[in-house]
Amino acid sequence: SQQGEEDPQALSIQEGENATMNCSYKTSINNLQWYRQNSGRGLVHLILIRSNEREKHSGRLRVTLDTSKKSSSLLITASRAADTASYFCATDGTQGGSEKLVFGKGTKLTVNP
Amino acid sequence: DAGVIQSPRHEVTEMGQEVTLRCKPISGHNSLFWYRQTMMRGLELLIYFNNNVPIDDSGMPEDRFSAKMPNASFSTLKIQPSEPRDSAVYFCASSFEVGRGYQPQHFGDGTRLSIL
Numbered sequence: 001s002q003q004g005e006e007d008p009q010a011l012s013i014q015e016g017e018n019a020t021m022n023c024s025y026k027t028s029i030n031n032l033q034w035y036r037q038n039s040g041r042g043l044v045h046l047i048l049i050r051s052n053e054r055e056k057h058s059g060r061l062r063v064t065l066d067t068s069k070k071s072s073s074l075l076i077t078a079s080r081a082a083d084t085a086s087y088f089c090a091t092d093g094t095q096g097g098s099e100k101l102v103f104g105k106g107t108k109l110t111v112n113p
Numbered sequence: 114d115a116g117v118i119q120s121p122r123h124e125v126t127e128m129g130q131e132v133t134l135r136c137k138p139i140s141g142h143n144s145l146f147w148y149r150q151t152m153m154r155g156l157e158l159l160i161y162f163n164n165n166v167p168i169d170d171s172g173m174p175e176d177r178f179s180a181k182m183p184n185a186s187f188s189t190l191k192i193q194p195s196e197p198r199d200s201a202v203y204f205c206a207s208s209f210e211v212g213r214g215y216q217p218q219h220f221g222d223g224t225r226l227s228i229l
Binding site: 040105 | 117156169204217218219221222223
């Protein structure tokens with residue numbers, strides 16, 4: 001079953017603008033990860049935020065986590081055409097197995113030059 | 114460093130045929146995951162191994178699917194007999210796990226499978 005659900009499903013912006021993608025999940029988590037997938041390629045890990053963290057930065061990426069609302073957001077600042085890809089959140093869940101991640105269906109981001 | 118290597122990249126075969134997908138994880142990684150990605154269902158975990166032992170195969174759709182990991186550097190996912198609804202992109206990923214999902218997973222570029 002799907003744990004994370006990204007919103008919006010698709011987002012189209014101009015180069016230089018910021019892109020914000022949201023993820024909601026249902027059960028308690030240990031951590032939440034964001035991945036990027038370019039067309040025809042595998043997923044690439046972007047950033048991991050633990051359940052006791054509220055915000056994390058990596059370059060032009062900013063991730064927030066609100067465990068009370070069971071939601072996370074990924075902000076890409078000063079977007080570039082090369083940021084065009086699908087973005088997925090993944091959660092591990094505190095129940096059940098250890099290394100399992102459950103992925104959402106992703107947000108398809110298009111950055112127009 | 115070589116990433117996760119999957120073969121073949123594309124496979125087109127007829128219904129009823131046996132299909133074998135292969136994966137070489139990153140050297141030193143102790144966990145390996147097989148996923149299936151479709152437009153309708155997104156990315157689904159089929160099975161994962163830790164230290165070559167299958168830990169959770171609850172995502173394997175049915176008995177036609179089987180996976181093995183004979184050693185730390187090789188895994189196969191087999192579908193026999195294949196059906197058109199098995200058409201999807203199959204990904205292999207690996208990670209070095211020390212606890213509950215605290216490590217990123219590294220994905221191969223997938224095998225695009227088409228069953229006619």
